[in-house]
Amino acid sequence: MSLVTGALLAETLSEAVRAAVTTNPAIKASQAQMRASAYDLIELRSAFEPRVILSGETGWQRVDDANALSASDNDSTKPRHQLAVRAELVLFDGFRRSNLVYANAARVDGSIFSLLDASETMALNATEAYIDVHRHRQLLDVAKRNVAKHEEIGMQVRDLVQGGRLPLSDELTIDDRIRSARLAQLDVERALRDADARYEKVVGHSPKGPLRVPLAETPPSLNQLTQTAVANSYRVQFARTQIDQTRFQAEVTLADRYPEFTLNAGVVRDINRNGVSGTRTDETVGVGLRWTLYQGGRDAERRALAELNSRALAEQAVAVRDVRELAARAWNAHRTNADRAAQLNDQLRINRLIVEVYGDEFVAARRTLLDLLEVERARFNVEFEAVGAQAGLAFSTYRALAVQSRLASHFGLAKSDLALAPGFQERVQDNPRAIFDVTIEPLR
Numbered sequence: 523m524s525l526v527t528g529a530l531l532a533e534t535l536s537e538a539v540r541a542a543v544t545t546n547p548a549i550k551a552s553q554a555q556m557r558a559s560a561y562d563l564i565e566l567r568s569a570f571e572p573r574v575i576l577s578g579e580t581g582w583q584r585v586d587d588a589n590a591l592s593a594s595d596n597d598s599t600k601p602r603h604q605l606a607v608r609a610e611l612v613l614f615d616g617f618r619r620s621n622l623v624y625a626n627a628a629r630v631d632g633s634i635f636s637l638l639d640a641s642e643t644m645a646l647n648a649t650e651a652y653i654d655v656h657r658h659r660q661l662l663d664v665a666k667r668n669v670a671k672h673e674e675i676g677m678q679v680r681d682l683v684q685g686g687r688l689p690l691s692d693e694l695t696i697d698d699r700i701r702s703a704r705l706a707q708l709d710v711e712r713a714l715r716d717a718d719a720r721y722e723k724v725v726g727h728s729p730k731g732p733l734r735v736p737l738a739e740t741p742p743s744l745n746q747l748t749q750t751a752v753a754n755s756y757r758v759q760f761a762r763t764q765i766d767q768t769r770f771q772a773e774v775t776l777a778d779r780y781p782e783f784t785l786n787a788g789v790v791r792d793i794n795r796n797g798v799s800g801t802r803t804d805e806t807v808g809v810g811l812r813w814t815l816y817q818g819g820r821d822a823e824r825r826a827l828a829e830l831n832s833r834a835l836a837e838q839a840v841a842v843r844d845v846r847e848l849a850a851r852a853w854n855a856h857r858t859n860a861d862r863a864a865q866l867n868d869q870l871r872i873n874r875l876i877v878e879v880y881g882d883e884f885v886a887a888r889r890t891l892l893d894l895l896e897v898e899r900a901r902f903n904v905e906f907e908a909v910g911a912q913a914g915l916a917f918s919t920y921r922a923l924a925v926q927s928r929l930a931s932h933f934g935l936a937k938s939d940l941a942l943a944p945g946f947q948e949r950v951q952d953n954p955r956a957i958f959d960v961t962i963e964p965l966r
Contacts, residue, residue, distance in 0.1 A: 532731030535652050539933040542648035542725045543641050543940065552640045556633040556941055563626040563946070569612070569619040578605040585797030600794045608788035613809070616780025617773065625770035627946040632763035634944045638927070639756035641940050644724070645933065646924040650917060651721040656733040657913035658714040664909060665707040668902045672700045675898070678884075679891060692891045699895055738919035738932065744853045747922060751849040752842055754927045759944075761838035766947060768834040772827040779820070781813035845925065852922045859915035866908040873901040 543549060583602040585591060612619070676696045682688040722728050741747040752758060787807040795802050880897045883889040923929040930940065937943070 532733065533729065535649065535733075535735060536933045538652045538721075538725050539645050539648045539930075540935060541727070542651075543644050543930060543935055545726045546644055546724065549637075549641060549644055549940075552637040553941070556630070556637045559626070559630045559633040560942060560946075563623070563630050566619070566623055566626060569622065572609050572611040574607065574609045576605075576607050579603070583794065583797065587797065591797050595797050595799055598797070600797065600799065602795065603793040604790065604795070606788060606790040609786070610810075611785045613783040613785055614780075615782045616777035618777030621770045621773035621777065623950050624947065625767050625774060627950045628763045628767035628770060630942070630946045631944050632760050632767065634941045634946075635756045635760040635763060637941045638930075638937060639760060641930050641935070642756060642924050642927050645929045645935070646921065647724050649920045649929070651717070651724045652729075652733060653735050653913050653917050653920075654717045655714070655721050655729050656735050657909060658710065658717045659733070660909045660913075661906060662707070662710045662714055664902070664905050665703070665710045668898075669700070669703045669707055671898060672696065672703045672895075675891075675894065676700055687887065688891065695891060695895070735913070735916045737916055738923055740856055740919050740922045744850065747853055747926070748846055748849040751845050751925045751927075755841070755845045755925075756927045758838065758841045758845055761834075761841040763947075765831070765834040765838055768830050772831065775823065775827060778814060778817075781811055784810040784812075786810050848925045849922075852918060852925045856915070856918035856922060859911055859918050863908065863911040863915045866904060866911050870901070870904045870908050873897070873904050877901050 580603045581601070582599055584597065584599040585595075586597045588596050676693075679688060679692050679696045683690060683693045718729060741750065786809070788805070790804040792802045792804075794800070876897050877894075880889050880894045884891065884894045920929060920932075923932050931937075
């Protein structure tokens with residue numbers, strides 16, 4: 523019954539990764555940043571709509587102007603009140619608003635790709651934590667079997683010492699080895715507790731039930747892995763959005779060199795304006811112009827924008843090289859771990875046969891206790907390494923998926939489960955106002 527219950531409570535690797543990616547506070551923070559950048563983009567709606575300003579004032583005014591005012595109004599303190607409504611609509615601004623929308627759309631796409639890249643990293647961290655707990659549990663089993671085997675040998679040695687077939691020094695030797703094996707077990711138990719703690723930090727809860735680590739599929743060649751990694755990498759796609767953002771932001775800056783035309787309208791209602799008794803209403807409508815014809819430093823400004831674009835291009839090249847290196851390292855790790863795991867398994871099979879033969883020869887007094895303990899030590903070391911190599915092999919297969927930005931989707935996490943759909947730039951290229959039809963719902 524307990525085995526069935528344990529199997530039902532066991533957490534699969536897919537479940538652990540999904541829990542980490544959907545609940546970890548670090549991902550929640552990235553999601554909030556993404557939504558904030560999207561709301562910043564939507565807020566630009568105001569730049570395309572009229573601006574209406576209501577203003578007013580009240581107080582006392584005294585004007586001394588005998589040439590303009592009557593004798594009764596001149597040099598007389600009167601209460602003065604004013605209420606005004608003004609409206610302004612930008613007709614042309616050198617495409618500043620449009621490029622600002624384009625730049626912010628690129629920023630939103632960048633935040634999406636940044637979130638997706640962080641999700642891949644979190645998925646890989648959860649995978650590593652899961653495999654690490656599984657590995658340490660296996661290592662603890664190896665350590666316990668090692669203790670049990672040495673205790674079994676100790677019982678044989680004590681019987682032989684009591685029978686006079688072995689010296690007392692052999693009993694002291696096996697006691698020393700048993701204590702060493704127990705100390706090794708304590709070290710593994712501490713390491714397992716550390717692995718459990720890291721698992722809880724990443725996934726959000728302690729490991730549940732027995733764990734199982736299947737291997738993931740890997741591309742057949744390094745070339746294919748590299749091509750897929752560069753094409754799919756969220757890191758590279760983020761770098762591309764930075765190029766676009768820099769380019770559009772430069773156009774925003776250069777828009778200040780063009781004239782700005784505005785449509786203006788307003789109504790002003792005055793009581794006792796400028797010392798004249800009575801009320802007055804002014805109504806205006808017209809087109810305004812503002813154009814900075816000269817401003818120093820524009821040549822340096824243009825060069826600075828060119829350098830910023832060069833930096834963005836260089837950072838994209840860096841991202842591509844980083845991804846290519848990560849792909850090569852993942853491929854090398856997978857090949858090495860596969861070969862190492864296979865060789866260690868063969869070596870372990872041989873070591874077990876040697877231990878069995880040495881055990882029989884020890885009982886037959888053809889091998890010394892030290893001979894037997896030495897082969898037991900060798901078997902333990904190889905088995906310990908074999909467990910680590912198998913875990914490393916499993917992790918390398920998932921690492922190859924992460925390099926291709928495919929790890930989260932491998933575990934059933936669609937992009938729509940994590941982030942807004944990228945492609946905001948494409949949506950606003952033909953009509954900058956089209957982006958304002960987007961409704962952003964809170965992520966669940």
